Amino acid sequence: MMESIKELSKExxxxxxxxxxxxxxxxxxxxxxxxxxxxxxxxxxPACCTSVIPGPYPYTSxxxxxxxxxxxxxxxxxxxxxxxxxxxxxxxVPVVGWAxxxxxxxxxxxxxxxxxxxxxxxxxxxxxxEAYGNTGIQRSGATPYGAWTTTTPTGKKERKKxxxxxxxxxxxxxxxTACPSYPMDFINKIRKAKEIKGTKFIHIxxxxxxxxxxxxxxxxxxxxxAVQTGMWALFEIEYGKFKLNSPSDRLIDKxxxxxxxxxxxxxxxxxxxxxxxxxxxxRWVDEDWxxxxxxxxNQYV
Amino acid sequence: MQNVIDTANHIVAYAAKAARVQVIAAYPIxxxxxxxxxxxxxxxxxxxxxxxxRVESEHSAMSACMGAAAGGVRTFTATSSxxxxxxxxxxxxxxxxxxxxxxxxxxxxxxxxxxxxADFTDSMSQRDTGWIQFYCAxxxxxxxxxxxxxKLCENERVLLPAMVCLEGFILSHTYMPVEIPDQxxxxxxxPPYKPKWFLDVNKPISHANIVSPEWYMEFRYMIQxxxxxxxxxIPEIDKEYGKYFGFEHGGLIDKYKCEDADLILLTMGxxxxxxxxxxxxxxxxxxxxxxxxxxVFRPFPREEIRKLAENAQMFAVIDRGISFGMEGFLAEETxxxxxxxxxxxxxxxxxxxxxxxxxxxxxIEKIAKKSSEWMRAGKVGKETVWVDLRx
Numbered sequence: 163m164m165e166s167i168k169e170l171s172k173e174x175x176x177x178x179x180x181x182x183x184x185x186x187x188x189x190x191x192x193x194x195x196x197x198x199x200x201x202x203x204x205x206x207x208p209a210c211c212t213s214v215i216p217g218p219y220p221y222t223s224x225x226x227x228x229x230x231x232x233x234x235x236x237x238x239x240x241x242x243x244x245x246x247x248x249x250x251x252x253x254x255v256p257v258v259g260w261a262x263x264x265x266x267x268x269x270x271x272x273x274x275x276x277x278x279x280x281x282x283x284x285x286x287x288x289x290x291x292e293a294y295g296n297t298g299i300q301r302s303g304a305t306p307y308g309a310w311t312t313t314t315p316t317g318k319k320e321r322k323k324x325x326x327x328x329x330x331x332x333x334x335x336x337x338x339t340a341c342p343s344y345p346m347d348f349i350n351k352i353r354k355a356k357e358i359k360g361t362k363f364i365h366i367x368x369x370x371x372x373x374x375x376x377x378x379x380x381x382x383x384x385x386x387x388a389v390q391t392g393m394w395a396l397f398e399i400e401y402g403k404f405k406l407n408s409p410s411d412r413l414i415d416k417x418x419x420x421x422x423x424x425x426x427x428x429x430x431x432x433x434x435x436x437x438x439x440x441x442x443x444x445r446w447v448d449e450d451w452x453x454x455x456x457x458x459x460n461q462y463v
Numbered sequence: 464m465q466n467v468i469d470t471a472n473h474i475v476a477y478a479a480k481a482a483r484v485q486v487i488a489a490y491p492i493x494x495x496x497x498x499x500x501x502x503x504x505x506x507x508x509x510x511x512x513x514x515x516x517r518v519e520s521e522h523s524a525m526s527a528c529m530g531a532a533a534g535g536v537r538t539f540t541a542t543s544s545x546x547x548x549x550x551x552x553x554x555x556x557x558x559x560x561x562x563x564x565x566x567x568x569x570x571x572x573x574x575x576x577x578x579x580x581a582d583f584t585d586s587m588s589q590r591d592t593g594w595i596q597f598y599c600a601x602x603x604x605x606x607x608x609x610x611x612x613x614k615l616c617e618n619e620r621v622l623l624p625a626m627v628c629l630e631g632f633i634l635s636h637t638y639m640p641v642e643i644p645d646q647x648x649x650x651x652x653x654p655p656y657k658p659k660w661f662l663d664v665n666k667p668i669s670h671a672n673i674v675s676p677e678w679y680m681e682f683r684y685m686i687q688x689x690x691x692x693x694x695x696x697i698p699e700i701d702k703e704y705g706k707y708f709g710f711e712h713g714g715l716i717d718k719y720k721c722e723d724a725d726l727i728l729l730t731m732g733x734x735x736x737x738x739x740x741x742x743x744x745x746x747x748x749x750x751x752x753x754x755x756x757x758x759v760f761r762p763f764p765r766e767e768i769r770k771l772a773e774n775a776q777m778f779a780v781i782d783r784g785i786s787f788g789m790e791g792f793l794a795e796e797t798x799x800x801x802x803x804x805x806x807x808x809x810x811x812x813x814x815x816x817x818x819x820x821x822x823x824x825x826x827i828e829k830i831a832k833k834s835s836e837w838m839r840a841g842k843v844g845k846e847t848v849w850v851d852l853r854x
């Protein structure tokens with residue numbers, strides 16, 4: 163466990179010259195991933211923002227080996243790399259699948275489910291910016307209710323999938339949520355995942371100023387508000403045991419959580435929400451937290 | 464050396480073992496299933512030291528193979544029909560990634576209606592994916608081709624994936640005698656895979672990343688060059704294999720009694736074996752006929768086709784598949800190969816054996832006789848004939 167951010171290495175493996183948008187939440191997450199694991203990892207990256215961010219051939223801003231792969235294939239291709247390394251006796255190199263929400267919730271869910279069911283020894287990280295960001299903000303299975311996207315111009319009419327619990331149904335040893343606004347929690351979870359054998363699923367809320375319509379300077383603040391309002395809960399499910407992490411563990415009491423409106427009103431994508439919509443979202447968040455409360459008490463899913 | 468009598472599917476599994484494949488990722492589909500079943504037995508008994516990933520779809524099978532090959536090991540899968548077509552996207556990515564994956568394809572018709580029998584449309588419709596394609600006529604050739612193809616694909620001048628095609632049931636489930644050479648000799652012919660690169664933390668590279676219009680064409684050109692290199696290497700490797708093990712299969716094209724033939728039957732797969740019987744029978748009747756079985760469809764043996772055309776008056780091309788709206792695949796490529804050539808032979812296309820309908824030597828004799836009538840008349844009666852089509 164890292165106790166202080168000062169313990170972090172000063173080495174950077176996300177190099178200068180990448181072409182991410184200003185204020186990109188996933189790029190902060192990438193930097194934290196490399197801070198957590200150093201450069202001794204192999205990444206499998208499908209079509210997503212991250213396949214663009216390193217820049218075009220013959221350049222790359224990633225100082226780690228990357229296998230780029232087709233959109234829906236992350237879980238399967240990572241399985242292949244893991245098998246190859248086992249054959250070659252390479253033991254100390256974690257294989258990290260790094261995919262967006264479209265590549266995880268939608269087109270890639272089959273390959274991910276298969277890899278998890280086969281107990282593939284790898285870390286799958288979903289950086290969730292709640293839309294198809296790379297193609298210009300279209301709705302995905304991760305887009306929340308009411309959010310504007312280019313394919314939901316009047317707001318999405320359906321709710322977001324509960325992806326960590328879909329993964330929990332696969333009985334994998336480790337599931338965690340994280341957010342780059344809480345770097346210590348983020349890094350500790352990735353380091354913990356590295357030490358566990360089997361499939362590890364880490365779900366990151368990656369605020370996206372381009373898609374969410376907020377000022378590029380506010381990414382960290384938006385992430386914090388997501389957690390403080392309870393729209394995003396930081397938790398782990400370790401060998402089936404559910405545990406809320408700080409600061410979410412102090413938010414079980416509704417009075418401690420900020421109203422969701424504070425999170426929603428900062429983002430242009432929620433501009434068209436009515437008061438009824440906001441009430442509905444607040445109710446759903448409260449219901450989720452009632453579930454978390456029970457889970458935390460019973461300590462299993 | 465070991466003499467076995469077994470089905471082509473089991474022979475495929477023994478060839479994978481003989482090639483010492485290190486990662487297998489596969490999904491079952493009729494009529495490929497007995498390959499993945501036998502491989503599972505070989506892996507679980509410890510006879511084959513390999514990782515076996517039982518994936519949840521063919522798309523994932525190819526995607527896992529790409530991960531494994533990029534991880535630096537010899538990689539294997541097998542599929543058929545709808546499974547192959549589901550892989551289509553991944554097939555392009557595998558060749559573009561220059562990963563030497565070998566995949567037997569048990570040729571089967573595509574639905575609807577559901578049909579599990581032999582047809583080349585599955586693999587033919589993947590001809591533009593950048594994969595090398597071999598078509599086999601008998602079980603011994605299936606074994607030999609798999610060993611040969613690893614040597615070919617892993618050659619630095621090639622580095623492309625390859626399909627080894629065999630017709631469903633006609634080969635996949637038919638017992639034939641096969642000689643399996645001693646393992647030490649195979650190891651000598653096909654040494655362990657030494658990847659040119661792999662996903663190495665000590666030499667980090669970004670593989671298969673974004674390529675702008677400034678560079679994309681150059682990468683495509685290199686694939687075309689690799690195909691041309693393969694065209695050179697295939698006959699050489701076939702000959703070398705013959706020296707080692709006593710079996711040669713004609714390199715790019717397996718020719719039979721073509722030297723003095725006026726009429727040449729162009730075939731692929733097992734129709735090529737039946738055609739040899741037909742040729743012998745027709746020769747007894749005084750017809751100067753030969754047959755050439757196209758063993759390698761990609762890269763296409765354009766130069767060999769041209770050489771055959773020099774002395775022949777007519778080609779009868781038999782296709783177990785059709786490109787709808789045009790004609791048989793082999794007929795198309797044959798005609799394309801002869802464009803800009805002087806004194807082209809007459810060419811007639813025959814569609815036969817779709818969805819597993821029998822094509823026997825008698826069917827082929829009928830095709831040859833009709834073609835020979837047209838040859839004497841100096842004019843092809845019909846561009847494409849559907850053989851034995853019900854009225």
